[in-house]
Amino acid sequence: MENGKKAIVMSGIRSTGFLHLGNYFGAIRNYVRMQEEYTCYFMVADIHSLTTHPDTKELKPNVHRVLAENIACGLDPEKVALYCQSHVYETAELYMLLNMLAYKGELEKTTTFKDKVRQHPENVNAGLLTYPVLQAADILLHRASLVPVGKDQEQHLEMSRNFANRFNHRYGNVFPEPYAFNFGEELIKVPSLDGTGKMSKSENQYATIFLSDSDELIRKKIMKAKTDAGPSAPNMPKPDYIENIFLLMKLVSAPDTILKFEEDYNKAAIRYGDLKKQLAEDMVAFVTPIREKAESIRTDEAYLRRIMEMGAEKARISAAATMEKVREAIGLKYY
Numbered sequence: 001m002e003n004g005k006k007a008i009v010m011s012g013i014r015s016t017g018f019l020h021l022g023n024y025f026g027a028i029r030n031y032v033r034m035q036e037e038y039t040c041y042f043m044v045a046d047i048h049s050l051t052t053h054p055d056t057k058e059l060k061p062n063v064h065r066v067l068a069e070n071i072a073c074g075l076d077p078e079k080v081a082l083y084c085q086s087h088v089y090e091t092a093e094l095y096m097l098l099n100m101l102a103y104k105g106e107l108e109k110t111t112t113f114k115d116k117v118r119q120h121p122e123n124v125n126a127g128l129l130t131y132p133v134l135q136a137a138d139i140l141l142h143r144a145s146l147v148p149v150g151k152d153q154e155q156h157l158e159m160s161r162n163f164a165n166r167f168n169h170r171y172g173n174v175f176p177e178p179y180a181f182n183f184g185e186e187l188i189k190v191p192s193l194d195g196t197g198k199m200s201k202s203e204n205q206y207a208t209i210f211l212s213d214s215d216e217l218i219r220k221k222i223m224k225a226k227t228d229a230g231p232s233a234p235n236m237p238k239p240d241y242i243e244n245i246f247l248l249m250k251l252v253s254a255p256d257t258i259l260k261f262e263e264d265y266n267k268a269a270i271r272y273g274d275l276k277k278q279l280a281e282d283m284v285a286f287v288t289p290i291r292e293k294a295e296s297i298r299t300d301e302a303y304l305r306r307i308m309e310m311g312a313e314k315a316r317i318s319a320a321a322t323m324e325k326v327r328e329a330i331g332l333k334y335y
């Protein structure tokens with residue numbers, strides 16, 4: 001980067017739901033890699049979660065859990081700014097100012113908004129409509145150019161770029177254009193255990209491995225994964241659901257273990273019971289330390305408070321500097 005400055009990475013973490021293997025391999029593992037190379041801001045999107053009117057008693061346990069799980073996966077609050085959206089008030093100011101540059105028509109066209117309208121016709125609030133404006137404020141507040149997100153956020157990011165460009169044209173150049181970034185690699189899709197689609201928090205719970213699942217639950221889920229009577233001849237192509245079991249193995253098992261089962265499969269001598277038992281044990285060995293670490297962090301309120309304060313402090317320094325430039329560019333300076 002110019003001036004030897006590191007590029008700025010920003011991403012938001014949803015505060016609802018438990019983290020699963022798909023989140024780990026699809027997102028968090030990339031965050032952990034980015035924290036070594038970039039200036040990173042990772043934010044728990046607690047204000048965004050209010051758009052769907054959750055039970056507010058759940059806010060605190062949800063925020064604590066998502067912080068604990070991300071730290072247990074390797075995110076280091078010393079290396080990055082790990083903070084809560086609601087702790088950085090400048091977000092609200094930038095959101096308000098960006099709202100003047102966001103048009104009703106484009107907001108109504110947003111896929112995520114249309115989905116919400118369909119799912120909850122009784123709660124079509126303005127926060128939901130302007131969800132992408134708040135997200136743009138999160139990103140632009142740090143003048144971030146790299147945003148590690150999945151495909152489902154592409155449209156929101158395009159809107160962030162549009163808002164940034166409109167601001168720059170109307171008031172003067174303050175913001176870089178933010179782009180989705182994952183080290184130029186395709187994001188890993190973690191297949192679900194029922195042979196359909198990928199692991200996700202909303203679909204079949206039994207087909208998704210959560211980082212909070214107990215050892216027994218992990219074993220149970222994997223043993224229930226769909227298989228069949230096995231290949232009837234050597235070197236047959238694998239059906240999707242068998243391919244998926246091998247894909248999961250590639251994430252958590254040793255290379256020679258995978259090779260052995262590949263060979264058994266190609267010899268038409270594979271025993272799916274053994275395959276799943278092996279995968280279950282390797283999965284347990286992978287998840288257990290994360291679950292235990294997350295649990296000990298989650299219950300350490302003093303530590304969580306310290307890291308939230310530290311994260312908010314780092315985020316506010318960057319936010320305050322941006323907002324100075326924003327107010328000046330707009331001309332909100334009268335003396």
Ligand code: TRP
Nearest residue numbers: 010011012013014045135138139
């Ligand atoms: N909308 C994102 C999601 O649903 C979460 C998010 C909020 C976000 N603010 C962000 C992502 C800023 C990237 C950058 O996952």
